[in-house]
Amino acid sequence: MPTFQGATIQKAIDAGLVTLGVAREQVAVEVVQEGKHGLFGLGKQQAIVNLSVLDADTTTPAAGAPGAQPSPAPVAAPTSSVPKPVQKALEHLPHPAGPRRDDQTAVALVQSYLEDITRELGLAATITSERRGDQVWFDLNTEREALLIGKHGKIINAIQYLAQTEFNHYGKSKWTVMLNVGDYRERRDAAVRRLAEKSAREVIARGASVYLDPMPSFERKAIHATLADSPYVDTHSEGTDPRRYIVITPKGRGL
Numbered sequence: 001m002p003t004f005q006g007a008t009i010q011k012a013i014d015a016g017l018v019t020l021g022v023a024r025e026q027v028a029v030e031v032v033q034e035g036k037h038g039l040f041g042l043g044k045q046q047a048i049v050n051l052s053v054l055d056a057d058t059t060t061p062a063a064g065a066p067g068a069q070p071s072p073a074p075v076a077a078p079t080s081s082v083p084k085p086v087q088k089a090l091e092h093l094p095h096p097a098g099p100r101r102d103d104q105t106a107v108a109l110v111q112s113y114l115e116d117i118t119r120e121l122g123l124a125a126t127i128t129s130e131r132r133g134d135q136v137w138f139d140l141n142t143e144r145e146a147l148l149i150g151k152h153g154k155i156i157n158a159i160q161y162l163a164q165t166e167f168n169h170y171g172k173s174k175w176t177v178m179l180n181v182g183d184y185r186e187r188r189d190a191a192v193r194r195l196a197e198k199s200a201r202e203v204i205a206r207g208a209s210v211y212l213d214p215m216p217s218f219e220r221k222a223i224h225a226t227l228a229d230s231p232y233v234d235t236h237s238e239g240t241d242p243r244r245y246i247v248i249t250p251k252g253r254g255l
Contacts, residue, residue: 005046016051106171196226209249
């Protein structure tokens with residue numbers, strides 16, 4: 001089902017009608033997300049709708065045409081965006097059980113979210129996405145990479161966490177959202193693995209455990225994988241996210 005975006009629900013619908021080349025009465029509309037103004041411009045989100053073209057025999061003839069029948073009441077926008085008198089009338093209409101989960105829609109929502117973030121930061125960025133197994137990678141290309149990465153990757157990791165939350169809310173599959181700015185993830189992965197090896201040497205030399213700084217789950221997995229076959233050290237994680245960290249211990253002294 002095609003997905004369209006706009007500043008408001010109506011603008012999103014209009015964009016879809018132009019793209020599909022059909023009239024309003026020829027499509028069914030599913031509101032995925034209402035537009036949001038955000039706080040001080042941050043968190044601003046586009047309205048998103050799904051449009052499906054109705055079969056020719058299900059559309060209603062234009063008013064006054066031979067065989068025309070009274071049109072059914074149009075589907076109204078969500079009650080939060082209409083006047084109170086209309087809301088009371090809508091209370092008697094059936095409501096869907098909840099938003100339909102769809103991976104394509106979820107990826108589009110994450111894309112829209114990332115575009116809003118870069119725009120509010122005043123960054124000119126090109127964002128592309130690619131499915132890699134059970135991961136969806138979003139590559140953000142900009143000339144001002146440091147502003148999106150942050151010290152020790154704190155900004156990009158925070159944005160990635162929020163993007164994952166957005167996908168989980170609307171997506172059907174259990175895909176992992178990964179954000180990359182330039183080749184930051186590749187460079188960071190290499191640095192994390194070097195840290196693992198250096199820390200293991202320290203544990204062996206001192207005969208005592210080493211506690212690493214908190215890091216996201218995918219970086220902890222890289223530490224565990226790097227030292228998994230070591231005959232001298234063990235690794236385990238402690239704490240709770242987002243402050244969960246790795247402990248490297250001499251072999252046989254871990255949990």
